[in-house]
Amino acid sequence: MNFKLRVWRQENPKSEGRFANYEAPDIPSDASFLEMLDIVNEGLILKGDSPIAFDHDCREGICGMCSLVINGTPHGPEKATTTCQLYMRHFRDGQTIHIEPFRAKAFPVIRDLVVNRAAFDRIQQAGGFITARAGSAPDGNAVPIAKPAADLAMDAAACIGCGACVAACPNSSAMLFVGAKVSHLGLLPQGQPERMRRVLNMVKTMDNEGFGNCTNHYECEAVCPAEISVAFIARMNRDYAIASVRESVE
Amino acid sequence: MNNGLDSKIPGGPLEKKWSKHKFDSKLINPANRRKYEIVIVGSGLAGGAAAATLGELGYRVKCFCYQDSPRRAHSIAAQGGINAAKNYQNDGDSVFRLFYDTIKGGDFRSREANVYRLAEVSANIIDQCVAQGVPFAREYGGLLANRSFGGAQVSRTFYARGQTGQQLLLGVYAALSKQIAAGNVRMHPRTEMLDLVLVDGHAKGIVTRDMVTGEIASHAGDAVLLATGGYGNVFYLSTNAKGCNVTATYRAHKKGAYFANPCFTQIHPTCIPVTGEYQSKLTLMSESLRNDGRVWAPKAKGDKRPPAQIPEEERDYYLERKYPSFGNLAPRDISSRAAKEACDDGRGVGPGGLGVYLDFADAIKRLSEPVIRERYGNLFDMYHKITSEDAYKTPMRIYPAVHYTMGGLWVDYNLMSNVPGLHVLGEANFSDHGANRLGASALMQGLADGYFVIPATIGNYLATQTGKRPPPDHAEFKKAEEDVLARIKKLLNINGKRTVDSFHRELGLLMWDKCGMARNDAGLKEALNRIKEIREEFWVNVKAPGANEELNQALEKAGRVADFLEFGELMCLDALDRKESCGGHFREEHQTPDGEALRDDENFAYVSAWERTDGTPVQHKEPLVFENVHLAQRSYK
Ligand SMILES: Cc1cc2nc3c(=O)[nH]c(=O)nc-3n(C[C@H](O)[C@H](O)[C@H](O)COP(=O)(O)OP(=O)(O)OC[C@H]3O[C@@H](n4cnc5c(N)ncnc54)[C@H](O)[C@@H]3O)c2cc1C
Ligand code: FES
Numbered sequence: 001m002n003f004k005l006r007v008w009r010q011e012n013p014k015s016e017g018r019f020a021n022y023e024a025p026d027i028p029s030d031a032s033f034l035e036m037l038d039i040v041n042e043g044l045i046l047k048g049d050s051p052i053a054f055d056h057d058c059r060e061g062i063c064g065m066c067s068l069v070i071n072g073t074p075h076g077p078e079k080a081t082t083t084c085q086l087y088m089r090h091f092r093d094g095q096t097i098h099i100e101p102f103r104a105k106a107f108p109v110i111r112d113l114v115v116n117r118a119a120f121d122r123i124q125q126a127g128g129f130i131t132a133r134a135g136s137a138p139d140g141n142a143v144p145i146a147k148p149a150a151d152l153a154m155d156a157a158a159c160i161g162c163g164a165c166v167a168a169c170p171n172s173s174a175m176l177f178v179g180a181k182v183s184h185l186g187l188l189p190q191g192q193p194e195r196m197r198r199v200l201n202m203v204k205t206m207d208n209e210g211f212g213n214c215t216n217h218y219e220c221e222a223v224c225p226a227e228i229s230v231a232f233i234a235r236m237n238r239d240y241a242i243a244s245v246r247e248s249v250e
Numbered sequence: 251m252n253n254g255l256d257s258k259i260p261g262g263p264l265e266k267k268w269s270k271h272k273f274d275s276k277l278i279n280p281a282n283r284r285k286y287e288i289v290i291v292g293s294g295l296a297g298g299a300a301a302a303t304l305g306e307l308g309y310r311v312k313c314f315c316y317q318d319s320p321r322r323a324h325s326i327a328a329q330g331g332i333n334a335a336k337n338y339q340n341d342g343d344s345v346f347r348l349f350y351d352t353i354k355g356g357d358f359r360s361r362e363a364n365v366y367r368l369a370e371v372s373a374n375i376i377d378q379c380v381a382q383g384v385p386f387a388r389e390y391g392g393l394l395a396n397r398s399f400g401g402a403q404v405s406r407t408f409y410a411r412g413q414t415g416q417q418l419l420l421g422v423y424a425a426l427s428k429q430i431a432a433g434n435v436r437m438h439p440r441t442e443m444l445d446l447v448l449v450d451g452h453a454k455g456i457v458t459r460d461m462v463t464g465e466i467a468s469h470a471g472d473a474v475l476l477a478t479g480g481y482g483n484v485f486y487l488s489t490n491a492k493g494c495n496v497t498a499t500y501r502a503h504k505k506g507a508y509f510a511n512p513c514f515t516q517i518h519p520t521c522i523p524v525t526g527e528y529q530s531k532l533t534l535m536s537e538s539l540r541n542d543g544r545v546w547a548p549k550a551k552g553d554k555r556p557p558a559q560i561p562e563e564e565r566d567y568y569l570e571r572k573y574p575s576f577g578n579l580a581p582r583d584i585s586s587r588a589a590k591e592a593c594d595d596g597r598g599v600g601p602g603g604l605g606v607y608l609d610f611a612d613a614i615k616r617l618s619e620p621v622i623r624e625r626y627g628n629l630f631d632m633y634h635k636i637t638s639e640d641a642y643k644t645p646m647r648i649y650p651a652v653h654y655t656m657g658g659l660w661v662d663y664n665l666m667s668n669v670p671g672l673h674v675l676g677e678a679n680f681s682d683h684g685a686n687r688l689g690a691s692a693l694m695q696g697l698a699d700g701y702f703v704i705p706a707t708i709g710n711y712l713a714t715q716t717g718k719r720p721p722p723d724h725a726e727f728k729k730a731e732e733d734v735l736a737r738i739k740k741l742l743n744i745n746g747k748r749t750v751d752s753f754h755r756e757l758g759l760l761m762w763d764k765c766g767m768a769r770n771d772a773g774l775k776e777a778l779n780r781i782k783e784i785r786e787e788f789w790v791n792v793k794a795p796g797a798n799e800e801l802n803q804a805l806e807k808a809g810r811v812a813d814f815l816e817f818g819e820l821m822c823l824d825a826l827d828r829k830e831s832c833g834g835h836f837r838e839e840h841q842t843p844d845g846e847a848l849r850d851d852e853n854f855a856y857v858s859a860w861e862r863t864d865g866t867p868v869q870h871k872e873p874l875v876f877e878n879v880h881l882a883q884r885s886y887k
Contacts, residue, residue, distance in 0.1 A: 012800065030525045038530055038751070045749050045795055045804060053801055055318065057491040059531045061632065062416055063322040078635075085635050110462055111801040118439070121319050125431040129424035130383045134303045134701045137374070137381035141338060144392025154385040154410060157417060161321055188383050 001027045001088055004096040005040065007052055010109050013116075017109065019098075029089040033076065034059060034066065036088055053112040061085040061225060064160035067167070068113055069100040074164035074223045082162065082225040102167035106174070106210045117163050119209040120177060126205035127198035128181045130190050143189050156184035158226040165220035165228075171212030176220040178206050179236035180228045186239055196243040203240055255508075255859060255872045258662040259363045264878050265345075268367045271663065272706050276713035283308035286712050287719060289456055289471035291443045291498055293320030295415075295693060296676025297477030298422035299700025305429030307705060312469055313426070314438045314458060316493050316806075321423040324479055324491040325696060328415025329536035329629065331397060331407035332693040334372035339396055343404040345369045350879060352691060355401040355581055356656070356684020357833035357849060358881050359511070359857075361874065363663060364681045371702045372694050376408055378701055382421040386410050399689035400537055401581040401886075407690045412536055412628040418693055422700070442806065445730045446474065446502040446672065449720045453502075453672035457730045459738075461806060464799040466735055468727035472719045473671045473711055475704065476502060477696075480655035480677040482515065484814045484821065485766070486758020488652035489521060489534040495810040496817045499659050499678050507667045508859035508870060510660035510680035512817070513825035516687055516834045517767050518653035519545075519585035522636055522646075523605040527755075532651040533636055535608070535629055537689040540578045542613035542622065543646070545569050545585070547606045551596035557607055557645050568592060576886040583686045583834045583847070584886060586650035590767050591845065593649075600647040609645035650767060654692060656683045656834065657824075660859040660872075664707035665699060668859075671711060675699040680857065685833025738798050741808045746791030750807045753788045757781065757811070757818055765822050770838040774826040778819060785815040820860060820867060827869065830854045842883075851881050 003024040010017030022044075027036050034056050041051035057065040061082040068083045070076035076086045091097065099113065107115040157180070165176035182199050185191035191198075214233060221230045260271040278286065286309050290301045293315040301313040315323060335348040348369040353360060376394070380386065386408050387395040396405040410417035429435040438458070445457040447468065455470040481496035482488035503509045520535045546565045553560065568588055573580040580588070589606050592598060599605045614622055619642055623630070630641045637647070658680040665673045665681075676696040683691065720726070764777035794808040831840040831847035832854070840848045857872040 028526050028528055031528050032530070035528050035530050039528055042749050042751060045793055046747070048795065050796055051804055053803055057317055057322055057493050058324065058327045059492060060327060060533050061635075062413065063317070063324075063326045063491065065317055065322050080631075081635060085632070087635070087638075089638065114801060117318060121321075121427065121430075121437075121439075124321075124424070125427040129428040130381070131428065132378065132381035132425070133306060134299075134378055134705065135374070137377035140336070140376045140380040140386075141393050145388055146392050147388050147390050150385055150388040150392075153383075154387075154417075157385050157410075157420065158413065160416075161319070184385065185383050188385070190381055190383050 001029055001091070001093045003027060003036070003091065003094070006096060006098045008100045009052070009112055011111065013108055013110055027088050031088050032059070032084060033070070033086040033088065034084050053114050055114050056084055059084040062160060064162035067102045067115065067162060067164070069102060069167060071098050074102060074167040075225055080225055080227050102163055104166045104172035104211070106172065107163060107166065119211070120161055120163060120174070122209060123174065123178060123202050123205045124181065127194070127201035128185070130185055130194060132190070145189060149187055153184050153187040156180045156187065156228065156232050159228050160226050162225065164223045164225065166211065168219040168223040169212065170217055170219070171215060173214045173220070174206050174211040175214040175233045175236070176224065176228055176230065178202050179232035182236040182239060183232040186235070195239065196246060199236060199239040200243045200247060255660070255668065255870050256662060257361065257872060258664060259361065260663065264362060264366050267363050268370055275706055276709045278709045278712055280308055284310055286310065287312065287471045288473050288475065289469050290314070290475040290477065291456065292323065292477030292479065292676070292678070293426065294323035294325035294477060294479055294676060295418060295422055295696030296700045297475065298323065298419065298426050299697050300475055300477060300675055300704050301435050302422060302425035302429050303701050303705045304708070305432070305434035308434070311429070311435040312438065312471065313435055314441045314443055316440065316442045316461065318439050320426055320437060320439060321420065323419060324494055325419045325693070326416045327491060328693055329412045329534065330538040331399065331409035331414045331690040332375070332418065333399065333406050333690040334376045334408060334694065335369050335406060336373050336376060338394060339405045341404045343406050347404065348372060348406065351402050352682070352688055353684070353879050354884055355686055355688035357686055357847070357884055358684065358851070358855070358876065359514070359832055359874065360682055360684030362876060362878055367703070368682050368695055368698050371698045374702060375694060375697045379418060379421050382424060384410060384417045384421045397538055398541055398579060400540065400579045400585070401688040409538065412626060415693060418697065443498045444501065444734045444809065446505045447726050447730045448505055448669065449724060449726050452670045454720050455722065455727060457727065457734050459734070462801050464797070464802070466731050468722040468731060470720055470722040470724070470727065472715050473673060473708060475673045475675060476659065476678050477675040477700070478678045481817065482652045482655050484757070484818050485652040485761050486754050487524065487529065487532050487762070489518060489532050492531060495813065497810050497813045499674070500813045500817050502659060502669070502672060503862055505669065507669045507672055508660040508861050509657070509820060510857050510859045511657040511824065512821045512860065513765065513828060513835055514656035514685050514833065515652060516582060516654040516656060517586045517650045519582055519589055519650050520608060520648045521651035522633065523600055523649040525601065533632065534651070534653060535633060535646060535648060537582070539608060539626060539629060542625070543578065543608040543610050544612060545578055545606060545608055547592040547597045547599065549597070553597070557609070566592070566597070573886045580886045581686060581688060586767060587836060589650055605647040605649045607645035608648045610641060611645070614642065652766070654687055656680065656685060656687055660857070664710055665704055666711060671715070673704060673708065675704060685835055738805065738809070741792070741794050741805065741812065742796070742798065744790060744792050744794070746793050748791050748793060750792060750794060750804060750811050753784060753792060754811045754814065757784055757815060760784070761818055761821070765825050768836050768838050769825050771826065774822045777822045781815065781819045781822065788812065788815055823867060824858055824860065827858060828854055849883065
């Protein structure tokens with residue numbers, strides 16, 4: 001297959017970016033999107049041009065390192081699929097493909113298609129944990145957890161932390177990411193003691209990092225490769241409301 | 251006979267060794283812990299758990315990873331599960347049985363005391379993870395669920411859908427995040443370790459490159475922990491993440507750390523077959539699928555009919571036929587070789603005849619499609635994404651692929667290498683899996699090392715080191731920084747005609763052919779010559795564009811491939827030395843009449859630990875002593 005690429009190139013965080021055009025000829029339809037970029041990069045290197053920088057690692061849809069906005073959609077056109085799991089057979093032969101970085105104030109571009117998502121780490125540090133000192137844990141079966149609750153916690157915990165939700169949101173909101181973590185931990189009995197502090201601190205950090213508010217567009221859910229449900233945002237909002245009331249009373 | 255390798259295995263009966271050792275180990279009192287700076291490279295299950303736990307104990311920790319966040323370490327990709335001797339199923343499991351299965355699964359090439367300790371702490375790991383909120387699968391009654399993995403006849407594997415590694419790592423990451431917020435751990439993502447620094451013969455820090463700015467920096471510590479994962483990417487194609495490398499451990503090897511059993515690599519039987527030359531990685535289909543899937547190949551050579559048209563009596567369910575008591579759950583090395591045998595025999599399926607079927611038709615008939623979907627839905631989806639085939643309707647095609655490396659830096663019972671102060675954890679060390687790792691045991695080992703072993707043993711070293719941490723501008727650091735920079739400049743200045751990937755692919759194919767699923771004397775010798783040639787060409791003809799002072803992914807790769815090009819040689823040398831077959835190491839000259847691995851306990855019951863010299867590497871042997879298990883030919887029949 002043959003493709004035309006329009007790719008965002010930006011040397012460093014301070015420089016101005018621009019789109020550049022490349023040809024991607026003779027791409028096997030079984031190649032993944034990133035393998036297509038590998039092939040283009042091999043050509044660029046041999047020509048003495050600088051290869052296109054993009055983030056990736058596991059290439060099996062789980063580490064959350066790959067990103068890219070492909071033809072306007074984070075992670076491209078396939079539902080519930082990361083860029084690394086997207087295959088060229090889903091594109092038309094001869095098609096022009098636009099490739100941009102995830103864009104959000106809180107995710108500054110580092111180079112080309114690589115962005116800085118450290119804000120997510122800082123939100124996690126603000127409260128995304130259950131305190132459990134190694135060595136002091138009770139037996140794993142000491143507290144039975146009903147299967148539906150455990151399953152729902154797992155649905156929320158499946159978030160891969162890629163940031164596509166932020167990139168898709170017109171307000172660059174991180175509510176789906178934060179909602180998933182708050183829900184995962186808040187649904188489990190172990191997560192109760194820190195539940196209120198957790199939601200307050202994580203939401204506060206999210207706001208400070210420059211993520212926008214949720215105005216119910218649900219673009220986040222539509223692009224999420226892990227199919228995290230927006231119901232977790234509602235759950236977080238409930239927890240947040242309760243926690244704020246309690247905080248003001250105390 | 252052991253050439254100065256002291257494994258420091260405590261005396262006394264097997265079941266008492268770990269408790270006794272913990273009691274005998276030196277403690278650092280809480281007020282003094284903050285005086286120690288510990289450098290940890292790696293944020294996977296092993297490194298991340300160690301960083302979180304040591305931080306919580308009050309040590310000052312610096313932790314490094316090459317990804318943009320510690321949450322993305324390659325442990326995240328583990329699918330199937332984690333073993334623990336909980337015996338929640340009341341099916342006869344025990345610490346001793348997990349110990350025995352692991353020793354036997356490793357084909358009697360691991361240390362009894364280490365493996366026993368692993369089995370012993372396995373139960374605490376599950377408790378720890380549950381307490382952190384890891385959402386393990388549960389039964390309707392609310393208790394933890396289990397499944398079976400290869401090489402075991404009990405159900406002791408805990409899992410979180412098909413994403414067990416992800417959930418365990420997110421547990422680690424959460425604990426680590428808490429310690430980062432508390433200021434006990436300073437995290438350095440997108441930072442690659444490029445050298446180990448020794449001061450007076452002790453590991454006292456590392457030199458790193460900031461992958462965004464190119465800054466070369468020194469980090470001094472009282473001890474260094476490497477938890478940098480495995481070196482499977484020496485084969486180019488593997489199930490490992492693209493960034494997995496041997497660089498950290500190999501540079502430590504160059505500074506004096508012995509590399510143990512480098513030829514012990516694991517080829518996983520159930521991966522999606524290779525489709526083309528452009529391919530950048532291989533994808534695993536979890537071993538858990540073999541709980542319900544049946545492996546088969548056509549009985550007739552060259553049978554090109556679609557699977558549905560091959561009648562039952564013309565199918566060879568070869569694992570069930572050859573290993574009736576373990577059937578489809580035969581261990582990985584054995585299942586992989588059996589698949590290769592079927593394909594070598596001309597009975598392989600799919601493009602190039604390099605594949606066999608993993609068939610769920612019977613399980614779907616027995617349990618229904620929704621049940622199978624609930625158990626393996628995400629794996630079937632992944633298979634569909636990659637191959638565009640529906641495994642609910644037609645069998646999966648699978649083929650073995652490189653997956654895990656049992657070899658690694660040599661460590662003693664304290665997880666310290668022969669270089670004082672340098673500790674090695676997780677897949678990066680050699681210690682627990684012998685010549686073949688059983689499924690669901692790597693996650694167990696990583697967390698055991700990080701949460702429970704190193705916090706108890708590191709005091710033995712630190713207690714002798716009060717006040718000996720050098721400043722980061724010590725001459726040894728300066729020298730190491732200069733060497734690192736000189737090497738980077740050299741790579742950038744070659745400006746040849748071939749890309750880094752093209753060298754990596756060439757090396758990988760060679761290693762797969764000559765040092766992969768089957769090895770022989772002539773092939774290994776040929777590989778040794780070829781690797782030298784490829785390496786020589788690399789250093790005059792590679793093209794790594796750009797500069798150091800920028801985000802430069804080609805440069806990162808070039809550094810790693812340069813190390814693989816040296817390390818591959820060590821693997822072949824080790825494989826050549828080991829004139830026996832054991833576990834994943836199959837020497838064609840040494841097999842039983844029915845094609846099974848033929849061990850030679852008389853001559854090869856040792857750990858082979860290689861010391862680097864200017865000339866040929868020097869081999870040190872640590873004899874393996876078995877006091878609690880009877881050495882037997884491994885049989886899964
Ligand atoms: C696809 C797949 C599925 C698997 N499934 C299972 C399973 O079901 N059960 C099981 O028990 N095991 C499984 N395994 C094996 C298991 O996942 C790994 O062996 C284990 O997670 C390794 O953990 P680790 O902490 O040692 O290393 P890793 O998780 O690989 O972490 C390595 C860390 O070191 C860092 N690092 C590496 N090099 C450098 C450097 N030079 N500088 C700075 N940082 C560096 C990385 O950034 C990373 O943080 C699977 C493996 C794969 C590939
Ligand atoms: S590279 Fe890991 S999710 Fe895409």
